[in-house]
Amino acid sequence: MKKAVVLLSGGLDSSTVTAIAHHEGYEIHCLSFNYGQRNVAEIAAARRVVSFFKIPNHYIVDIDLGKIGGSALTDDIKVPKNRDQKSNIKNDIPVTYVPARNTIFLSYALAWAEVLTTDTIFIGVNVMDYSGYPDCRREYIKAFEKMANLATRAGVTGETTIKIQTPLINLSKAQIIKQGNSLGFDYSLTLSCYDPDADGKACGSCDSCIQRKKGFLKAGVKDPTRYQKKNRIATNNISI
């Protein structure tokens, strides 16, 4: 059985990637990261997804990105709410950007892939919904892949060639949701919100929540997200 390391945050994208890798018949080794209080609810979502697919290998790495700081996802910077999505595209890197996050995550995945002697790493980046994160772009993934093949035994012996699989790279949020839905995945297990409450309910108004809501609307799939009470009305009023 072919093995793969799958980066799983517990969000919509990485959970869909897990569904795809599962559908493709990989023996999945899920890798999640615990980088402080902000993503405790995400980790819980990742565990639900792992349980849904009955994945036996789930490794949660504790990392202290928080001490390095520099982002609304790890620091006490206020997560922006209800803002115009168009202003958040292209060159405007959002405050929720975590420095070198995907590089750190992929580096751990690379280490694990090497130990498992597999050449396959899945990550849920995509360029269509690219909202200013430099490490979600295709050219970045290609550069990481090249570096990875020079960094490892594989690069020296030529036994294997590390491949970073990005099945969502060209998909919109709606297309991602449609794909996961067609594979029978239950999105109520996932959490995309940058600012969930203690119960893991989504705020409904951060960039991530807004993109997710629009995705469900556009995909024509019922949004199963558990929203905080105050945002339930707003949820129904959003336009695509």
Place this chain on the structure above:
Amino acid sequence: MKKAVVLLSGGLDSSTVTAIAHHEGYEIHCLSFNYGQRNVAEIAAARRVVSFFKIPNHYIVDIDLGKIGGSALTDDIKVPKNRDQKSNIKNDIPVTYVPARNTIFLSYALAWAEVLTTDTIFIGVNVMDYSGYPDCRREYIKAFEKMANLATRAGVTGETTIKIQTPLINLSKAQIIKQGNSLGFDYSLTLSCYDPDADGKACGSCDSCIQRKKGFLKAGVKDPTRYQKKNRIATNNISI
């Protein structure tokens, strides 16, 4: 004052790099990694070096590479002793190789560099003493640098270009020691051994100890290393 992130393990190479960056007038931000019991003595050495140069910023990141496993430096694999150094060159990757270690270390350095808004990262890799570690080669460093510039704000805005400084890349162990010595650095503070005792004394017979001993002999610099008692005689008998 120009800032730099310096990867400091507490070994001979990275300590010399710290001496060089200090000599070049950088405001140094030292980054060390605590990846389990095996390197507790290394961390102590790193702290001594930081103290020697009066560096105010030393960040020790706890990482659990041990759980990923796959190496004599993190697992309970026996560190090879007194072996022929020639068999350990080129394509024979030693058991002490830690999967993707430099990639993980450089990724954290990249994150910190971005937060500090500096473009300079120092790492003490070198190709002359290259003993089978794929992530110590020049082509690897170049590929990491390229990836780093696509991974970060710098890559998107073009404000800065990340540079991975490798001042030791073409130096032999003896040349490294001579350089550090000429800068007034005290090598008794450092620890290179893969298998130190509880007191931080070197075994004198692992690959790293043997290379280090030969370096001091060849450089004509008195070896200040604190060896474990049983290896003191062997130390005097080593040939270059």
